[in-house]
Amino acid sequence: MDEVRKFSQAYNQAPWRKQLQGMVIFLLGLVAIALVAGIYLSVTSAAATTGRQIQEMQIRMDSSYRIEQVETSTEETNTQASGSVQEEVIPIEELKIQIADLEAKLAEETSTTVMHDRALQMGFVPTQPDTVTYVRVPESLVRQTAHLAPSPSPVTTNPEILSSAYKESLIDWLSHQLALASRRFQQEVQP
């Protein structure tokens, strides 16, 4: 027992111990600062990267394509250093252009002339008034005209689309759970 006490006393009184203590505290502080700085850098770089990605998804930041470097730049974009292929980011602005272009192409493919020719090729013939038979179909709908968007009347959105977990605080959640539990309890005790 005395041996242990002596060792403890010697340890406590050792001169290098105080120096080590100081150094450890200093290093701990340094580590703490480095951690905070690291987290800060990580968060800000992530925010900057995301911000840049958002910007590139919105518009082409360098405005135009170089005619000479199209092939090269596409390859560069598609193939990363690791060899994996990444999809090229097309800004929303250009996607809108492509969508409009595809809509027009689709309309051309289904235009009156094209459809008429295709129908004839497939052996269809235009109906004649004397070959048409009209029948009454109860509750059938008359062909409706185009309705491409909702009318301007107020539209109620479903408030349950966004989970309440994303909106309520911890205290709100606790009080909500308590209210639910008490209601369940009341229901159980009632005959």
Add this chain to the structure above:
Amino acid sequence: MKKELHWRYSALAIFFSTIAFLIIVQIVRIQLSPSAEEFRKQASNYKHSLHTYYPKRGDIYDRFGRLLAGNQQTYELAVNLYLVKSPETIANVVSRVLSDHVGYNNSEYYDRVFRIASSSPISGPAYIPVANYVTEAELSKLKEAAQSYVTMPVKKGKNVIQPSMQGLVFQPRLQRVYPEGELASPVLGFVNFDGVGVYGVEEKFNDLLAGKSQLSWVSVDPYEAGTLPQIPDGADIILTLDREVQAAVERILDEALVSSGSEAGTVVVMNPETGEILAMASTPRMNLNKFWEYDNILNSTVPFNRAVGKDYEPGSVFKVLTMASALDSGTVTPDTGFVDTGQIEIGGILINNWNFGAWGPQTMLGCMQHSLNVCLAWVAKQMGNERFYDYMQRFDIGHLTGIDIAGEVPGRLKRPGDNDWYEADLGTNAFGQGVAVTPVQMLMAISAVANNGKMVPPHILQSLVNNGRQFTPTHPIVGEPISAETAHTLTDLLATSLEGESSDALVPGYRVAGKTGTAEIATPSGYTSSVTNASFVGWGPVDDPKIMVYVWLEKPTVSPWGSVVASPVFRDVFKEVARLTNLPPDDVRHNLSGQ
């Protein structure tokens, strides 16, 4: 030993602390120095980039949502002056590839591109467009050429410029496209190279269809992402036109022009209950995707859309309005008798029938059936100036209908009190001479007869889609120039009239009402009966009119008479429209409604 070490440690600590302190002081000093503001200003120059937003021009659809006018991807070609190495190569290749492109197929184009590519970026903008609406195929050719210069062996030597297309850049852009080509071209109009709607719906609704391009500074700071200006696209427009009906009507009109030898023609199909235009065909038509050929197809004397842009003396179709006025005012009844002696004198001039014959005792049915000018002039005379022109005012003759298509003309109706009105005009106006109207004006006026006395506004706009909402305007009736009873009486009279003469306008299975018109065309030497405007206006089924058709053939050569050349066109159009709109024949309809 301990003290010595302690001193050294202290010295090191002081040294490093001093350095750290000095660094902090320097940081603060730089931040607060007068030059700092200058540096901040310089930095702010690179914080934003200039970006032009081009909103999509609104689409145009037919009544069932089929695209009539949309947008396709083309490219804007430009030079980035900071990157240009060989202006000559760029000018050479661009002018060669775009040699077939309208607007760039001229000898000056090479010089223009060369001048732009050779200019200095210091004195102006670095990005300068050299071509617009470049197609995918043209761009591919340019890319191939550019690639060939990249792989070309490097030339060595002083003052040798390596051919290169570096500096040529492109951006995707939208250009108006009409998937149906010629279909409904007089109604749609087109969008010119400046992005402005010309003629038709494109012009009428240009402000709504065209969003406004906007130049704005975009922050390159990634922390400011998501703050881009929201430029709304142009509004989409849904027309009352039915693509299938339009195509069928255009086909029938084209066939009629050939079979009648007419110079030009117009056919308009309208729902007389609502005023919705289902089809509007007129000649000439043009492929709207080649709008630059406009000058070759239409000269200054030819209107883009005859249905709204050209007025003419309609002839006997106008008698519908004269008779409607007379019946409504109580001047005559269907059984009122009239002895046709072959001529009548009004205002000092003698008015004759179309065949210069005397038709003897007639009722009003006979007058309309045989289209007797003398009888109708007498009817107008019985009404008197004031009453006749009051009714014409109620029918809105001589005024714009307000149809939502650009280029409408008002026509002309001279009235008592006008400098150029004479007493004789009452007689000639009664049978549609000396008065100028457009087909849509006639449709609007006569819609009162087909629609229980209520006159509907002809219109082409069904709905508007803007900011994600669809707006459907209401179109209240324009007026009630005649009573419902008069409308029914006249409709029945005209239907009986067609049936009585076994008109070519009769449609098997449907009871229709209508009137032919043959108007002599005024020439510098006076009216000539050999050159006419042949017309027909008709509607049906008479017990519940859903289809109203106006036919106008200009200068037919096979026969000058509307009853010969225009009536069959009405019949064919009505039959086709009834089929395409699922309108059953009268007996079937009555049977179905009785079930």
